Amino acid sequence: METIKKLLSIYPKRTITLTQLEELMKPYIDTYGEFSNIILNLESEEVLGMVKSKGRTTRTPSLALQYRIDKRLLATNHHMALQRFRNVLHPSINIDAYYRKDPSIWQSDLPYIQKVDEYIKKYSFPTEKVPAPERSFELVGDEKWVVEKRGKELLEQIGVFDKLNIIPVSEPLMFAINPTNIQNTTQLHLIVENKTTYQGLLPALVEAEFSTLIYGCGKSVIKSIEQFSIQYPLNAHHQFFYFGDIDREGLLIWHSLTKRQPTYLALPFYRACLEKTAVEGKEYQRESEEAQNLFLSFFLPEEQDKIRKLLAEGKYYPQETLKTEELQKIWRESDWKALISMS
Template sequence: MESVKRQLAGFGRKTIRLAELEDLMNQLLHTYEDFAEAVLQMENEGILDMVKSKGRTSRVPSLAFQYRINKSYLAKNHHRQLQQYRMSLHPLINIDYFYNQDPSVWQKNLEYIIKLDHYIKSEGLPTESVPAPERSFEIVGDEKWITEKGGKELLERVGLFNRLNIIPVSEPLMFAINSNKVNDSKQNHLIVENKATYQGLLPALPETMFATLIYGAGKAVIKSIEQFPLQYPVEADHEFYYFGDLDKEGISIWYSLYNKQPIRLALPFYMACLEKEVATGKEYQRENKEAQDAFLSFFKLEQQHQIYSLLKNGYYYPQEVLKTRELQRIWRESNWTS
């Protein structure tokens, strides 16, 4: 019956109808008598409470037509189970995340956690870096688990992704290098969303204080930025700046990058955009309020109102609103140290 309790813990509502209970248990219990005994047992344990207004059946034994699920009781069982696993799993596997999640989240991941535990206990932490599919196959026998089936997220949650020497699999990062800056102890890197902006800025790169100019290729950079330390293995204090379209999608791309590592807004470019005529046609883009709030926090109050208003009304600034000469001048002449 433990599997039934786990399903009840993860049930989408706080109440459950008798017919729904039957659907949950019909693979385990094949007669009404066995089913009724199991339900009454859960009533006695306090897992199920009768919804009195719905009444009870006339069959013997009698069951309620609807029950209230005591999820706090089930959560206590869940926590006890987690504590038992904590004692048996390898100490490097941190399962704290699952204490505040629905028990169904733990059950969904348990198979992989057990495989991960077996891998670490038998192999230890790997010393050699290998691509994600190879490490994925070693751990769970599925080469796509890390990259396509939630494995990376689970490994991050249990605190092991960065300790398993995994080479990320993503498109190569596209960038140009300023040879004048590669030996500097502090290096700046500019990420731009669109190809036209990249091409417009490229000739000015040697005249700037930036070590690289990175072509983001829209959303592709969210994954490909993981390749930067491998493609540019230069020991330095690296500072990243981002300039994208001033629209809802451009803001979301920056925010996704920002959640991976600190990436500053290339404010001089955005400030120049705000002085131009707005464009229309992005009403279809979806708003990410959390991303928008984070983005706006880098601007003064007056500019925040201006950006908020234009986004709300379906206006935007494409990067191309700044012409090549202006782009290059802003990049060369702006104060990037403040």
């Protein structure tokens, strides 16, 4: 019966015909008597309600030709099941998010949650960091699960990813270090999207108040930023700035990055770009309204209007709009810490 209820809970519609019910339940029943008994029990529990206008069959026992599925009642059963698991899973495993999700997602994730639960109860949380594939194999017997099969997302959702000491698998983060600033208690780090800008700023790194200059390599930084604390294990308050192209792709890269690592916009560079002439050629890029709105919120109203207009027209500002000398001057002379306090 529980299996049938689970199938009904994920059925895409709120009404179902008797024929569709037979198809749904065919793998689990052998006779009409078994089928009708289950349907009548679901009727008595009010999980299934007769659509009166469609009538009933003439067979004995008689069944409705069409039913309404009480998804709310099925959700109540789902919540009761979650409560039972909360009482048996390790206290560190938080399944509250599943109260808001479709029961089918819980059923899909449950086998993995149980394996993680078994691991924690047997070994407790590990004290040594190991690469993601190794920990993934220890947890569920599949070395690809954490990185390639939603494992990281699930572990974060149940609140144990950080406790499992997993070294992320991603490309190394590429950056240069300013040795004069590595002892500072607050350290600034500039991420730039393109190689030309990185090479242009590099000679001025020792003159800037930044500890590192990071080459973002387009979208790569969204993933490789995970490596920062491992590659740069200095105990300090780290603040990140980002400078990329003013186009839809550049906005989306920053937006995705700041979800993983809060990152300020390097506004002095962006504002210098807005003083130049935009160029054609980015009509094809995918638009993200969420990324655009958040990006624009850091600019003055007249700047927002200008950026909206150029994006709508398929124009953009590449980082290369700013020449090396101008880049370096902006980097040296801007009050970066004041920008943090204003945000």
